[in-house]
Amino acid sequence: MRRYILQRLWQGVILLALVTTIVFFLGRLTGNPVDLMLPEDATEEDRTALIETLGLDAPMYKQFGIFVVNVLQGDLGVSHRYRRPVVEIFFSRLPNTLKIVPAAMILAMIMAIPLGIVSAVRRGSMIDRVSGTIAVLGIATPNFWLGILLIYVFSVQLGWLPSARMGTPLHYVLPTITLGTFLVAGFMRLIRSSMLDILDSEFVKLARIKGLSETTVVWKHCLRNALIPVLTLWGVFMGGLVTGAIVTETVFAWPGIGRLTFEAVIFRDYPLLQAVIIMDAVLILLINLMVDILYAYIDPRIRLAE
Amino acid sequence: MLRNLPWLSVGIIAAMLFMAIFAPLISPHSPIDQSLPEKLIPPVWEEGGTAKYILGTDIFGRDVLSRLFYGARVSMIVTALALLVGGGVGLAIGIVSGYVGGRLDSLLMRIVDAALAFPTILFALLLAVTMGQGLQTIVIAISLLLWARFARVVRGEVLAVKGRDFVALARVHGCSPVRIMATHILPNVLNTFMVLLTLHVGVVIVAEASLSFLGAGVPPPTPSWGLMVAEGRGKISSAWWLSLIPGIAITLVVLAFNLFGDWLRDRLDPKLRQL
């Protein structure tokens, strides 16, 4: 087990290095942030002065060298735009995203579990089709549009909920729905196919022969086992959501890291962009690793096979 | 088999393909010519509508119906190309990774893990600002989104097929790995691949819409359903037809492809756990 973890960590580090290098050079190919910071009547001298102030005058390889040295010491630089250490900015916004992602995942599970079970148990029937349709509705509607529609209906027209930003628990409702419905289909499909597998298995047949009611069989015995593979999906979705809820954060003015990343790209804020991507990658690798370990623990078949 | 075909889904898909292929023939107007004085005309059944523009006009006076048809074409082209590139790469990597196994497999799957959870929208954005907005950019960007999913699922299938007798037989006969992968493994994962393709059409269409929202999608004035929804999103109460009509189109088509894909999966191999 320990070897496995170390191996994963090592691979993670290599990947990180690769990703960072790519982002470093890719970002700089897209233009100079200075051009976005200067006013219209700037002269060439103004431009040169600002480049110097921001430290962008060194040749590329030198900048990269400085960057690598700094990273190894834990210093990821200062944002051109915010003039604050990027690490500080990242961690001040991360909690906001972290507040909404679990809520969305839980909502998605609450919706996906009944849909998945019902469609597995009644496979091939009309109910199966209908459940499938409901689940897919979540991914069939572009995220931003759903959010804007929800705001229009529930906030502007009905006045039940606030339209945007963080604040009271009520503020969480619409963003959570927007983010969560996206995940329902994925969860539901997995639960359904897991359930199908298990419903056919020996121990379920045994439980039925023993005379246990269908409800008990399904909900008590099958569901628990069906949920195990869903864990891997948790890892994938979690990582993806934390780093990629750009659209939802934009629509709901939610000050998380998705929006931060978007601005870093648009404004060519290299230090921030690099830092965000590195942090994102670290987060994702950690989440995946934890999920894999958890999975191995819970599913004895895998643990023993390793 | 024909009896159980999900007719509604197939019908919707066929309708979209028809619109896309025959757009130039069936569009009453040009999708990009502007007519500013005729802007924001509502659909024909609303007050103020006219038969000249059945589904109304947008802020430039462009015919929504024609843009819907041409938009189907753009969405279809983007989807086909993205699936070809992303799906193809994913298929290849999945087969190689699954069959060869060992360290290569481990490495590839780590990369897949990272790619799967990575904010691909971010990469799409970066690409858009580096390469400029355009068809190539969006195809590459969305392919990046797809390949990892395909690779992972295909690999899973390959692991199952790998252990079968006829593969061992081929190995004993001295067939080269490449030959085995091409002639024995590939045909047996094609079912999975097809299901994946249909299930991911929706992903591509919706991804394109999100990218248009962020300003990194198909550049104007070319119509695409995603761009139309993005452009009309600020006018929900004053000009609802601008985003609602393409929005419903997207939802219907994605639903149709997904239901068809689900049906396909059930027919071909219901135990496809990984989907």
Place this chain on the structure above:
Amino acid sequence: MKHRGLLTGLLISFVLVTFTWTPLIAAEQKGTLVIALDTLGGQNLDPILETRASHAHFQAPVFDSLVGFDFEKGGIGPGVAERWELAKDGLSWTFYLRKGQRWHNGDPLTAHDVKFSLERTMSKESVASRSAALRRNVKSIEVIDDLTVRVNTKGVQVHFPASMSRAVFQEGQMMPKKYIEKVGVAEFRRKPIGSGPWKIVKSVPGDRVEYEAVDYPHWRGTPKFKRMTILLVPEESTRVAMVRTGEAAIASISPESLKEVKSAKLKVVSVPSTMQAVYYFWGTYRDDQKNNPIADKRVREALSLAIDRKQIIDHVMNGEARWPMPFATFGYSVDMDTKKWRKWSRKALRYDPARAKELLTEAGYPNGFDLKFANTALPGTPYMVQIGLAVADFWSKIGVKVKYKHYEWGAFRALRRGQEKLRGGASMYRTAGRPVAVARYMSGFHSKSLSHLFGNTKGDKNICPALCKEFNSLHKLVVAEQDDATRTKNTNRMIKLVADSWVAVPILEGMGYWAVNPKKVGAFKPIPGRHEFGDVFERMPLPGQMAWK
């Protein structure tokens, strides 16, 4: 002592009024004014750390500027300094500060603060966009007495005071010398204080800035609201939703949302003359563009005549835009014959497709030609894209085959440097509303400027044909001329030179657009030419105090 009773009475009333005046003001202030914006820039509260105009939203409430606004016409007016004089030899400006100003911590604002602030803005650490320009223009700063400060300039700088106003830039913002020297820069950035009508309460990066009104009278206007919050809400439809529900009183919008806002019974405040949408022709002076149709002035004029500006104003901008004046000039611009130029633009910028086709034929292109066109939009003015699309469409209608390419703003700015990709083609552009047009002309047309639309003499690229040389010499005349009449004459000549060249052509004069919930704030007037409300917040009445029309 005949009037002892009267004197005592007066004294008592004076004391009473003084002591109750302040609490009276404080008692009248109530409520929170909430504003939703699309950007807060880097949300830096230290004036030397912000670069572009976004500061004017959230820094302006806290910091006063040395020179202020003319609230009626737009352009500059008294600020921290109530008046200023140019020395006889033209080499220095003396600023006379108004009395009784103080910092939020009670310290008095003096000439020492002015000197300190300007030097800080000019320092190397400052990323304020014109700090380099200030270093170029300012030789030294002297404190004459507590309320008088003299700025010695390098050469004659006729328009120096304008650059100290937020009507032009942010570099005139005043910072507290004693406070910063006492607590240090880091602490100042954490807990900034200024001399403006609002104090900073809290700033949450990426989310909002909270303010509290000062409870004493302020020369800019004493705030009627007790508190103010500026929110960052990137998505426009969400901003509109927030104004509709009342979660925000005011939100910045674009012409796209105008219909939606009006149909929701909200008010629209359009700030006139905040920007001008223009298009440029790049590299027309180059030898390698000799055979390009756009190198011919007649072709360029034809392209302008092909555009129906009225339609664009009515339909793309929903009527909320105006007929433009010549490039980078507005109703409040100084040193120009406004009346004459308004007449000129009515005629010269008219819609005349027949004449356009005539000119094209004359120039040898009766069947049109291919034209590269780059469309882009700055963050904050997304409707530039729509305007560009409309312009391209008008050009296609007279037979020009437009090769349209859409660029994201950052990518476009990068292109502008070397200009290889832009050469021989046209692109959208815009210019912000400023009272002094000279600087903008400089950056567009001077041979040493970043855009160098007439010629290029940077480094060893010496391509400066006749037009370019003429501009350079005119510019020199205008910048240093102390006599108003002569300067005005030469400025008009400079404008004419550019207008007749048809290289930078105005399309329309745009406005800054805001959606307002009349139940949350009373009627107020914006400052013409200033999109941002940073200097207007204190003048906004409570709902009900001033009725909306």
